[in-house]
Amino acid sequence: MKKLFLLAAVAFLTTASLAQSEKFMASMKANIAAIDTSFKNPQNLLDLANKFERIATAEKNQWLPYYYAALCQVNYTYMEKDKTKVDAIADKATELIDKADALNANNSEISCIKSMIASAHMMVDPMQRYMEYGTESQTHLETAMQQDPANPRPEYLKGQGLKYTPEQFGGGCATAKPVLQSSLAKYNAFKPASDIHPNWGKQRVEMLIGECK
Numbered sequence: 001m002k003k004l005f006l007l008a009a010v011a012f013l014t015t016a017s018l019a020q021s022e023k024f025m026a027s028m029k030a031n032i033a034a035i036d037t038s039f040k041n042p043q044n045l046l047d048l049a050n051k052f053e054r055i056a057t058a059e060k061n062q063w064l065p066y067y068y069a070a071l072c073q074v075n076y077t078y079m080e081k082d083k084t085k086v087d088a089i090a091d092k093a094t095e096l097i098d099k100a101d102a103l104n105a106n107n108s109e110i111s112c113i114k115s116m117i118a119s120a121h122m123m124v125d126p127m128q129r130y131m132e133y134g135t136e137s138q139t140h141l142e143t144a145m146q147q148d149p150a151n152p153r154p155e156y157l158k159g160q161g162l163k164y165t166p167e168q169f170g171g172g173c174a175t176a177k178p179v180l181q182s183s184l185a186k187y188n189a190f191k192p193a194s195d196i197h198p199n200w201g202k203q204r205v206e207m208l209i210g211e212c213k
Contacts, residue, residue, distance in 0.1 A: 024062070027055055028196040032068065035200075042079040045072045053096065063107075064196055066100035070113050071200075077120035090120040108148035109198045115140035115157055137161070152186035155179050156201045163208055173212035180209050 031051050038044035049072035056065035073093035077086045097113045104110065115137045122133035144154040159179035165171025187202040 024055070024059060025196065027051075028064065028068075031055075032196060035068075035072065038072070039075070039079075042076055045076040045079075049073045049076070049092075049096075056096075056099070061103060063100040063103035063110075066096050066103070067110060067113065067198070070094075070096035070100065070117075074113060074116045074120055078123070083124045086120060086124050090117050093117050093120070106147055108144040108151045108154065111140045111144035111147060112151075112153045112157060115144065115154075119157075119161070150186060150190065152183045152190050152205070153198070153201050155183035155186065156205050159183055159205070160208060163212065177209060177212045180205055180212070184209060 052069035118137035162176035192199040
């Protein structure tokens with residue numbers, strides 16, 4: 001009788017765990033799918049960041065919700081016209097990505113977000129902040145490449161930065177294009193670890209390469 005009770009308890013817990021896992025996956029997929037269209041209305045990115053953070057708070061041991069919350073948050077900084085607000089938004093992104101990092105250290109995707117956050121801080125005042133935040137952004141990208149040489153996103157971010165850097169400072173299409181082409185080759189071979197793991201950037205790389213022809 002005790003053995004039957006134990007088996008029933010295990011079956012119940014397994015079913016409950018599977019249901020929770022399915023709910024988590026469904027929520028993550030729905031919110032990830034909404035990211036691209038949110039760029040048409042930037043406020044939606046902050047709303048999505050809040051949704052991902054709520055998922056992270058509920059799941060506790062999952063790094064991906066914190067990662068996507070930070071991704072949405074930092075992407076919003078690039079569209080915020082009031083530069084006095086950017087630092088606070090980027091600081092929130094740092095808070096989120098640090099929580100992801102605590103759950104999954106030495107992760108190339110997380111290092112990419114850290115680079116994006118540093119770039120956001122830099123763009124508030126590029127002339128004054130380049131030495132601090134430009135260097136930090138580059139360091140995170142180099143770390144990301146070392147952590148996963150097959151990840152296409154570090155080279156995408158590096159190539160994008162080079163494209164928009166004036167030629168007199170070592171940027172422009174001639175410098176950026178080989179980096180972007182290397183990124184695209186990696187995108188063509190890249191397979192995300194699951195349906196909810198990072199898999200963004202390829203269309204943007206193709207667009208940037210097209211602009212450099």
